Amino acid sequence: MEYVPCMAQPVKTARPQTSTQRLKMRRQLAAAAMELFATRGYAATTVDDIAAAAGVARRTFFRHFRSKEEAIFPDHDDTLVRAEAVLEAAPAHENPIDTVCRGIKEVMKMYAAAPAVSVERYKLTREVPALREREIASVARYERLFTRYLLARFDEDSHNGDEPLLAEVAASAVVTAHNHVLRRWLRRDGQGDVEAELDHAFEIVRHTFATVPALARRGAPQVAAVPAAAPATAPPVVTSAQGDVLVAVARTDAPLSEVMRTIKEALTDRP
Known part of the structure; x- marks a missing residue:
């Protein structure tokens, strides 16, 4: 008998789903679950019923959802x-x-x-x-x-x-x-x-x-008390004892209560 070597056949592996494919399948299962819950009732519907209605195997269902409760919230x-x-x-x-x-x-x-x-x-x-x-x-x-x-x-x-x-x-x-x-x-x-x-x-x-x-503080920056001569980009500081002018810089959308609080604190903290 003559020996004929056989070539090993490559093993076919399932392609990983893209996020779009995954979401499509989840929605398909969810639609099937909702339809069955509405017609048969929640208690009478099983995971097997949902998988069959969606045209997939039971294991496919569990690749996407852990329970039938989870199935109607696919997104x-x-x-x-x-x-x-x-x-x-x-x-x-x-x-x-x-x-x-x-x-x-x-x-x-x-x-x-x-x-x-x-x-x-x-x-x-x-x-x-x-x-x-x-x-x-x-x-x-x-x-x-x-x-x-x-x-x-x-x-x-x-x-x-x-x-x-x-x-x-x-x-x-x-x-x-x-x-x-x-x-x-x-x-x-x-x-x-x-x-x-x-x-x-x-x-x-x-x-x-x-x-x-x-x-x-991010959307409505806190009011900054700065010396009159300081540039607008200077860090917040309080005027010195010799200063006779206090300038408060605030955005127009800053809450009035916050503007007044910051001015009061700046004046109170002066030496």
Whole structure:
């Protein structure tokens, strides 16, 4: 018998999915899950049912989601990444509160991109406690991201150890304002100028935290008391005992209370 050598065949490996392909599959699974939850009911729907309705294997489902509860929120992971990118790319002079407001807008964009789907998902989360808990967990991820960002904007011991509290409260205020507007929009079946409503809500948050120096110092620089002869770029200093003129430099959008406080401190601290 003649021996014929065989060439080894290359092993075929699955190509890694691109982020676009991954998101497409996640949305496909989410659409199947929502349809089944609406027709069969949440409790009667299994992961196998969702995978079959989407035309994929069970293992494919678990490559994208850990549970059926997670399946109807396909975009939160990618949205969280986009929100973080907004924070990382923020201009150095921007008010940190403004930066966080821009970051949370990525969440609103996610919902506004598919209003009909968002409305149906909202209805489901109101009816199924497990889905409501999953939604709350998603919201908490954004709050943690924004809290870390705001805390990094504080100077060390700038508020006698209360910096973590202030950062968490401010981050929670932004997220709460966003969610309040979002829920009203969803209850109106996705109708109305949600962007204008969101901007109005953020103005309320900005006004509330305008007097917290560590959070306001970037967007509305603190007033600097400088000698009359000093150039505009000079660092903040207080006039000497011999000086008889005090010049305060402030942006027109600086809060009046902050302007008056800084002037008072400059005059009080003079020798």
